[in-house]
Amino acid sequence: MSRGTAHLLTALFVAATVAVGYSSQRSATDLDATPRTTVTFDELWGVRRFSMHTLNYSTLLLEDNRGILYVGARGAIFALNSSDVADGSHRTIHWEASPEKQMDCLQKGKNNKTECFNHVRFLQRLNSTHLYACGTYAFHPLCATIDANRFTLPSHFEEGKEKCPYDPARGYTGLIVDGGLYTATRYEFRSLPDIRRNLHQRLLKTEESPLHWLNDAEFVASVLVRESKDSHVGDDDKIYYFFMERAAEETTSFDKSQVARVARVARVCKSDVGGKKILQRKWTSFMKARLVCYIPYYEVLRSVCSLDGGGWTSTVFYAAFTLSVQWRTMEASAVCRYNITEVQSAFEGSYMEYQDSARKWSLYNGAVPEPRPGSCITDDSRKKGYNSSQDLPNSVLDFIKLHPLMFEEVNPVDEKPLLVKKSVAYSRLAVDRVLALDGRSYDVLFMGTGDGWIHKAVVVGSSIHIVEEVQVFRDPQPVESLVISHVQRSLYVGAASGILQVPLASCTRYTSCYDCILARDPYCAWDGRACRVTATANSTGLVQDIQNGNKGCRSSSGRVRVPAGSLLWKNRTVLQGDDVLLPCDQRSNLARAVWLLNGSEVLGTGQDRLRMGVDGLLVTDTLPQHSGEYRCYGEERGLRTLLAAYTLTVLPELPRGPTAAPRPYAASQVSGDMKVAYISAIVTLVVLCAVLSAILLYMSCLEKRKGKYVLGEPPSSSVELQTVSANCLRKSHQEEEEEEEEEEELAYPDGCLRIIPGEAPTAATSPVKELPAAVPPPPPPLPAELTNGMGALPNVLRKMNGNSYMLLQQQEEPLASPLYTASFTEELSKILEKRKHTQLVEKLDESSV
Numbered sequence: 040m041s042r043g044t045a046h047l048l049t050a051l052f053v054a055a056t057v058a059v060g061y062s063s064q065r066s067a068t069d070l071d072a073t074p075r076t077t078v079t080f081d082e083l084w085g086v087r088r089f090s091m092h093t094l095n096y097s098t099l100l101l102e103d104n105r106g107i108l109y110v111g112a113r114g115a116i117f118a119l120n121s122s123d124v125a126d127g128s129h130r131t132i133h134w135e136a137s138p139e140k141q142m143d144c145l146q147k148g149k150n151n152k153t154e155c156f157n158h159v160r161f162l163q164r165l166n167s168t169h170l171y172a173c174g175t176y177a178f179h180p181l182c183a184t185i186d187a188n189r190f191t192l193p194s195h196f197e198e199g200k201e202k203c204p205y206d207p208a209r210g211y212t213g214l215i216v217d218g219g220l221y222t223a224t225r226y227e228f229r230s231l232p233d234i235r236r237n238l239h240q241r242l243l244k245t246e247e248s249p250l251h252w253l254n255d256a257e258f259v260a261s262v263l264v265r266e267s268k269d270s271h272v273g274d275d276d277k278i279y280y281f282f283m284e285r286a287a288e289e290t291t292s293f294d295k296s297q298v299a300r301v302a303r304v305a306r307v308c309k310s311d312v313g314g315k316k317i318l319q320r321k322w323t324s325f326m327k328a329r330l331v332c333y334i335p336y337y338e339v340l341r342s343v344c345s346l347d348g349g350g351w352t353s354t355v356f357y358a359a360f361t362l363s364v365q366w367r368t369m370e371a372s373a374v375c376r377y378n379i380t381e382v383q384s385a386f387e388g389s390y391m392e393y394q395d396s397a398r399k400w401s402l403y404n405g406a407v408p409e410p411r412p413g414s415c416i417t418d419d420s421r422k423k424g425y426n427s428s429q430d431l432p433n434s435v436l437d438f439i440k441l442h443p444l445m446f447e448e449v450n451p452v453d454e455k456p457l458l459v460k461k462s463v464a465y466s467r468l469a470v471d472r473v474l475a476l477d478g479r480s481y482d483v484l485f486m487g488t489g490d491g492w493i494h495k496a497v498v499v500g501s502s503i504h505i506v507e508e509v510q511v512f513r514d515p516q517p518v519e520s521l522v523i524s525h526v527q528r529s530l531y532v533g534a535a536s537g538i539l540q541v542p543l544a545s546c547t548r549y550t551s552c553y554d555c556i557l558a559r560d561p562y563c564a565w566d567g568r569a570c571r572v573t574a575t576a577n578s579t580g581l582v583q584d585i586q587n588g589n590k591g592c593r594s595s596s597g598r599v600r601v602p603a604g605s606l607l608w609k610n611r612t613v614l615q616g617d618d619v620l621l622p623c624d625q626r627s628n629l630a631r632a633v634w635l636l637n638g639s640e641v642l643g644t645g646q647d648r649l650r651m652g653v654d655g656l657l658v659t660d661t662l663p664q665h666s667g668e669y670r671c672y673g674e675e676r677g678l679r680t681l682l683a684a685y686t687l688t689v690l691p692e693l694p695r696g697p698t699a700a701p702r703p704y705a706a707s708q709v710s711g712d713m714k715v716a717y718i719s720a721i722v723t724l725v726v727l728c729a730v731l732s733a734i735l736l737y738m739s740c741l742e743k744r745k746g747k748y749v750l751g752e753p754p755s756s757s758v759e760l761q762t763v764s765a766n767c768l769r770k771s772h773q774e775e776e777e778e779e780e781e782e783e784e785l786a787y788p789d790g791c792l793r794i795i796p797g798e799a800p801t802a803a804t805s806p807v808k809e810l811p812a813a814v815p816p817p818p819p820p821l822p823a824e825l826t827n828g829m830g831a832l833p834n835v836l837r838k839m840n841g842n843s844y845m846l847l848q849q850q851e852e853p854l855a856s857p858l859y860t861a862s863f864t865e866e867l868s869k870i871l872e873k874r875k876h877t878q879l880v881e882k883l884d885e886s887s888v
Contacts (some may be wrong), residue, residue, distance in 0.1 A: 071459055071460060071461050072458055072460065072496070072502075072503055072504065072505045073505065073628050073629060074494060074505040074506070074507055074508035074628060075504075075505065075506055075507060075557070075558060075559075075627050075628055075629050076506070076507045076508075076548075076558070076626065076627060076628065077507070077508050077628060078507060078508070078509045078510065078548075079510050080510040080511070080512070080513045083509065083510070083511070084545075085541075085542050085545060086511065086539055086540065086541050086542075087123055087124050087125040087539070087540040088124070088125055088537055088538070088539055088540075089110075089117075089119060089124040089125050089129065089537055089538040089539075089540075090536060090537030090538070091112075091115065091117070091131070093112050093113050093114055093115050094112065094113045094535050094536070095112055095113040095158060095207075095519075095535055096110050096111075096112045096519075096520075096533045096534065096535070096536075096537055096538050097111070097112070097519040097520050097533050097534075097535075098110065098111030098112075098159050098160060098161065098162045098520070098533070099111075099162075099520045099522045099531060099533050099538075100162045100163060100164065100170075101121065101522045101524055101531065102121075102164070103121065103524055103525065103526045103527070104526075106120065106121050106122060106526075107119070107120070107121055108120075108121045108124060108522075108524075108531055108538075109162055109170065110162075110533070110538055111159030111160070111161075111162040111172060111174075112159060113156050113157070113158050113159070114133065114134060114135040114136070114156055114157050115131055115132060115133055115134060115135075115159075116131070116132040116134060116159055116162065116172060116185070117129050117130070117131055117132075118130040118131075118190055119538065121524055121526075121527055121529075121531075122527055123540070124531070124538055124539075124540045125540070130190045132185070132190060132191065132192055134157055134159070134172075134174060134183075134192060135156070135157055136155065136156055136157040136176050136177035136179075137177075140155075140176060140177040140178075140179050141155045141156075141177045143177065143178070143179065144177040144178045144179075147178060147228075149177075149178060153207070154175075154177075154178065154206070154207060154208075155177045155178070156175075156177060156207075157174040157175060157176045157177060157181075158174055158175045158207035159172055159173070159174045160173060160174060160175060160203055160204065160207070160211050160213075161173035161174075161182075161202070161203055161211075161213045161222070163213070163214070163215040164187075164215065165184060165215060168186065168187060168188070169184050169185060169186055169187060170184070170185040170187050171183075171184055171185070171215060171220070171238075172185055173199045173202050173203035173213075174199070174203065175203065175204065175205060175206070175207045176199070178205045178206070178228070179200075179205075180198075180199030180200050180202065180203035180204070180205060180226075181196045181197065181198070181199045181203075182196065182197040182198075182199040182202055182203065183196050183197065184197075200226055200227055201226055201235060201237055201242075202220060202222055202226070202235075202237050202238075203222070203224075203226070204224040204225055204226060205225075205226070205227065205228050206225070209224055209225055209257075210224060210256075210257035210258040210259060210282070210283075211223070211224040211258060212224070212258045212259065212260050212261040212280065213261065214261050214263055214278065215238070216263050216276070216278065216309060217309065218238065218239045218240065219236050219237075219238055219239065219240040219309070220236065220237040220238035221234075221235075221236050221261065221278050221307075222234075222235055222237065223235070223256075223258040223261060223280050223282070224258055231247060231251065231253065232253045232255065232256035232257075232258070232282075232284075233245050233253065234253070234280060234305070234307065234322070234325070236307075241312050241313065241320070242320055243307075243311060243312075243313050243320060243321060243322050244320060244321055244322070245321065245322060245325055246318065246321050246322070246325075246440055246443075249440070249441075250393055250440070250441060250443070252325055252327070252443045253282075253284060254284045254285045254286070254287070255284055255285045256282045256283065256284040256303075257282060257283045257284070258280060258281070258282040259281045259282055259283070259340050259341065259342065259343055260280075260281045260342065260343040260344070261278055261279065261280050261281070262278070262279045262281075262343070262345045262356070263276065263277075263278055263279075264276065264277050264278075264279060264345075264347075264351050264354055264379065265351050266351055268350075268351060269350075272417045272418055272419065273417050273418035273419075273421070274415055274417055275308045275309055275310045275415035275416060275417075276308075276309040276310075277306045277307065277308055277309065277415070278306065278307055278309065279304055279305070279306050279356075279382070280304070280305045280306070280307075281302070281303070281304050281330070281340060281343040281356075281358065282302075282303055282305070282340070283300050283301070283302055283303070283338075283339065283340050284300065284301065284303055285299070285300055286299050286300065286301040286329075286400075287393070287398065287399045287400050288329075288391065288399055288400040288401075288444075299338065300338055300339070300363070301329055301330075301338060302329070302330040302331070302332075302338065302339075302340040302358070302360070303327050303328065303329060303330055304327065304328055304330045304382060304385075304449055305325060305326065305327035305328075306324070306325075306326055306327075306382075306386065307322050307324050307325055308324035308415035308416070308428075310415065310416060310427070310428075311323055311324045311415075311428050312427055312428050312429055313428060313429065314428065314429060314431065314436045315429040315430075316433070317433055317436040317437060317440070318436050318439065318440065323413075323428040323431060323435075323436060323439055324413055324414070324415055324428065325413070325439070325443055326386050326413040326443060326444075326445060327443055327444055327445065328382075328385040328386060328444070328445040328447060328448065328449050329445075329448040329449065330358065330377070330448070330449050331448045331449065331450060331451070332358070332360050332373050332375040332451055332456050333375075333450070333451060333454055333455055333456060334360070334373045334456055334459060337360040337361065337362060337363070337371070337372075337373045338360070338363040339360060339361045339362065339363055340358060340359075340360055341359045341360065341361055341372075341464075341465055341466055341467075342358070342359045342465065342466065342467045342468040343356055343357065343358045343359075343468070344356070344357050344468040344469055344470045345357070345470075346470045346471075346472055346482065348472055348480070351379065352379065352380075353379075354378075354379040355376055355377065355378055355379070355452075355482070356376070356377040356379075356382075357374060357375070357376055357377075357468050357470055357482075357484060358374070358375050358376075358377065358468075359372055359373070359374050359465040359466075359467075359468050359486065360372065360373045360374075360375070361373075361464050361465065370461070370462050370463060370464050370489075371459065371460065371461050371462070371463070371464075372458075372459075372460045372463050372464055372465040373456045373458065373459050373460075374456060374457050374458040374460075374465070374468075374484070374486070374503065375451035375452075375456045375457060376451055376452045376457055376498070377449055377450075377451055377452065378452060381449055381450055381451075381452075382449050384447065385445050385447040385448065385449045386413065386445060387411075388445055388446060388447035389402060389403065389445070389446040389447065390403040390407070390412075390442040390444070390445060390446060391403055391442065391444045391445065391446045392405075392441065392442055393441070400444055402446050403442060403446070407438070408432070408434040408435050408438055409435075410423065410425060410431070410435065412435050412436075412438045412439045412442065413439055413443075416428065452501070453501045455501070457498060457501070457502065457503045458496070458502075458503040458505075460494075463488055463494075464488060464489040464490075465486045465487065465488060465489075465494075466487050466488060466489045466517045466518050466519070467486070467487040467517075467518045467519060467520060467521045468484060468485070468486055468487075468521065469484070469485045469521035469522065469523050469530065470482055470483065470484050470485070470523075471483045471485075471523050471525075471543070473561040473562060474561075475561045475573075475583060475585050476564060476573065476578055476581060476582075476583040477583070477584075477585065477586070479585070481497050481498060481499070481561045481585055482497070482498040483495065483496070483497050483498075483543075483561060483562075484496045484497075484498065484503070485521055485523070485530055487517070487518025487519075487521055487532065488517075488518060489515075489517045489518075490515035490516070490517075491510060491511060491512030491513075491514070491515050491516050491517075491518065491534070492508055492509065492510050492511065492518075493508070493509045493511050493518065493530070493532065493541065494507075494508050495507050495508075495509070495560075497559060497560070497561055497585065499559070499585060499586060504559050504588075506558055506559065506560050507558075509541070511532055511539050511541060512534060512536065512539075514536065516534050516535050516536060517534065517535075518532055518533075518534055519533050519534050519535070520532070520533030520534075521533075523543070527540075528542065528543045528544070528572070528574065529541065529542060529543060530542075530543055543562055544560055544562030544563055544572055546560070546562065546563035546564075546570040546571050546572050547569065547570065547571075548570075549563065549570040550570075551592075551680070552565045552570075552582070552591065552592035553592055553673075553678060553680040554570065554626065554627075555570035555582075555592075556582065556583070556584050556588060556589065556590070556591050556592050557588050557589065557627065557629075557675055557676060557678065558570075558588075559584070559585050559588040561573075561583075561585055562574070563583070564578075564581035564582060564583040565581065565582040565583070565591060565592070566580055566581055566582075567580060567582075587676065588676050589675075589676040589677050589678050592678070607684075608684045608685070608686060609683075609684070609685050609686070610685070610686050610688070611685055611686070611687045611688070612687075612688045612689075612690065613661055613687075613688075613689055613690070614661075614689075614690050614692070615661060615662060615663060615689055615690060615691055615692045616660055616661065616692065617660075617661055618657065618658065618659045618660065618661070619657075619658050619661060619687065620654065620655055620656070620657050620658075621655045621656045621657075621658070621669055621671070621683070621685050621687070622654055622655040622683065623654075623655040623656065623671035623682055623683045624682065624683070625653075625673050625682070626673070626682075627673060627675055629675055629676075630673035630674060630675040631673070631674045631675070632651060632655075632671060632672070632673065632674075633671070633672040633673075633674045633679060634651065634656050634669060634670070634671055634672075635669070635670045635672070636667050636668070636669055637667040637668055641656065641669075648660055648661070648662070648665070655671070655683075656669065656671070658687070661689045662689060663689050663691060664689075665687060665689050666687055666688050666689045667686075667687060668684070668685070668686055668687075669684070669685040669686075669687055670683070670684050670685075671683040671684070
């Protein structure tokens, strides 16, 4: 599938979703939000980086009150200064896998470059003095209790196969809640996925028979919700798990030939201790439900983050989805928001049961025992004598074993996604809640991508406005961890190559009120002179508009005032008929360029010789009427701000005269004239070479001595003419001697003519061959010099090889022959030498000389 086809299909999916999936007044373009500004890696500032000689800085634990950021990496644990991760004050624990375990890992067929290391997958605060960490340890997981003050490894390690996955690439999530370790993954080498509780509380697991509660699950995240706090029913705290698994119920999967994978949310009660006879050491409160985003084919859950806003009843979950695996040639993401009330409603609804005959899940319509299966122990349960899960009747426990799946789905807020983004794969989410100047709280999302970018967005009502996209890594790599620090006002980013500390807001990047207000960044406000962080300034006199993004800087005319001297006028002068580009840099990806010529708007389409593009205004084949003042405005959300101003002057065409330079040809005329010039030059050279060859042949007939043609009588000659074609060069010395013995030959059989300098043989030294009966007449006298400085040549022509070059070699001594004057030799040498260094045509074989 081509890239263009992939983008087309993605657009069709979005459009179909808007039309069919849910009722929405927004278009697909609104859903596919565009980041307002783009900040590349080279434009970053205020970013601190930490990296050592290791990889995979993916496990982060921030302790804001202690000013420490703990980082679990491959073979190491770091304690960084959260105010500046790059200040060099970090502490390090080296925790490498032993050579023996690495060898065992290799014998299991694992990769010694990626898998046979100790990848720290779990790092949490255990108590006030110690941390708890677990690592894969070359496919033999270990856990350790670390003294936070000394920051050293203990002498004794714990077996980690019940707490940490073997495979560093396996989906995994874990929390420590009131001394209990709640983890979810595939633990052992070939084990089934499982949700477990370990450490200092009773061990609990999910049920495996007769039905697997988890079907090939890949875990994404887990969240603690303190539902016992201020509960009027005496409810229990709950841990929610988010994961992907194979589904047996009906789905919206596009490819019906494959078993669909769907997103799920499951929950367990913190006080669950398992059953007494049934479900011993198994969860009695496990329930799961489908998590939907109302976008077809967005089945892959990538990340989940939560925010409670000060109380569990206001808890919201944000989830990022990507396209399912059968659409690998496309990239697209969706972000949905879920309220805790919607999750509770699904778990309080109807159950599903598995039908062996149909091999799928369907709605259960039978009776439900009391107390309600899967619920936590409440005040009402205690009044009935059920003080713990071990007091539950067998009918309830048997029902739980066979009915872990709920019929109701967990729907997003407003039953539609907040965002659908093409060409982006979100890999990690983090959320913060900010109180704006208008008295409202806004959720700010930080979304890491699979290629090393961070999208910062603010949730406004039922939609998302992406404030900016920032390239935080030069080399593309997935963002694996995101943690927000309110104390340091920083975002910590974990990836394979290192840790980044990025400011939550870079307000000073907005240099005008226009930029500051239209950014709609809840962290930033305009104070009349600069854009500044609201948390560090007195709110008096600050201007901010998150809802509309256009109030506070507008004058009565609707145009943003530009301070005097902040914009430089530029002059452009061109000749009539030339093209000129007037650049205009739009700092916002959402702004529309508006051009005014002498106060009138330039439409850009339909107007003669004016073209508007992303780089500016192009005026083609200029005319004098194009002269004037050009102003470029950026128009966004009803506001206009002046970005560039030009004075263009088009000079009339210069008059033609005897010495005036001709007007430049059009592209087609120039091309035609060049072809004519090339052909004329080629014909001229062919004629010159032919005439020159005829003269040389004519003069060679005067005398011949042993096959050598002597020009005149002097003891030494000064001219040697020979072809440099490949056929001539390949002749051997032996062939030359044989041909010298042939007395009547005038040239080589392949047409290669050579004039060799040397003394003519005399009667005393060499016999003289008889001359032919008919002696050629003497050559006619040379005519006067032609206009090009070269004498006229005889019109006797000789056919030459078109791929050969004629080289004239001249020695210092001039020829004394009356038929070959020094002036002729000099002129001919100069002309041929000049021709030799002049390339007339692009193809070599089209030239005769």
